[in-house]
Amino acid sequence: MQNVDELKKLVGEEAANLVKDGMKVGLGSGSTVYWMVKRLGERVQDGLNITAIPTSNTTAKWAVEFGVPLTDFSKVQQLDIAIDGADEVDKNLQLIKGGGGALLREKVVAAAAKEFIVIVDESKLVSHLGAFPLAVEVTPFGWEITSVSIADLGGTPTLRHKDGEVFVTDNGNYILDCSFNQILDPEALQKDLKMLVGVVETGLFVGMADKVIVGKADGVSSITK
Known part of the structure; x- marks a missing residue:
């Protein structure tokens, strides 16, 4: 049985592997995103050519640490993909985010992306939003x-x-x-x-997520609109 940290690592790496050469990438915030950024750094060392915009100062530090090239919205107007975590996800792919305090930048980045992918462990799936403040x-x-x-x-x-x-x-x-x-x-x-x-801004992300990748005890699954 995998623990929560192992599930976060699993989905983070799974999401990082969806990034393709030449993409402009939005990097979310939080403990699950850490593993995604780390894996992206490994892929960059292997020759992946990307640029990324982080949603928090902490994520920016991770990107620098792992060698993920950064840019900003003065140079990039649209992102190919944004990958971020969530505190709650309901069956309609509506989210509560903001537990880490980066919700405004996270929403700006998600709105600028052609595809917004959310990565969570199964404990974040709920029938209704709101148990998490x-x-x-x-x-x-x-x-x-x-x-x-x-x-x-x-x-x-x-x-x-x-x-x-x-x-x-x-x-x-x-x-x-x-x-x-x-x-x-x-x-x-x-x-x-x-x-x-x-x-x-609020931590309600309504009608924004295109796909949710979920880490479960028996592996990884995904939910799409």
Whole structure:
């Protein structure tokens, strides 16, 4: 029986092997993506010619460490493929992301890709989104008011802290982790949240994923639209 870390490695490497020569690649964030970036680095050493855009400073460091060439959106307007993890995936391939705090950049990169592939272990598959708190990135100024507005939509927001300090995203914003219990209409909630002044982005990824690669005890499977 494989443990969760082994499943993450399995799906990360599987996804990395989908990248083809000449592609422009979006690199997600998180522990599963680590294995994907590491495998991509091995393929680059073997002659694979790619350029990549990372979704977080941490992923950028991994890419440099493993020799994956990086670029940015001043040079590239569209990506061939983006590969990222998720905190929850439902049967309609709707996602909750943002546990690592990189949701804004992750969404920008996913939206710029012709194909968005999600890599998870089977523990991330759910019947309904919402058991995992929804990350909402907000401006530091007035976050208290934004928090009240989110509560009016039925969520229970908590300002994210890390190491005893308020967590600040790579974009200089705060994150409110919002408990909604069950999110029955992710698309409607996404629209309502984005209408709130002070909300920069949410961790709801609706209608974006093209394929989900799942690591299971008996191997790897994939779910497509």
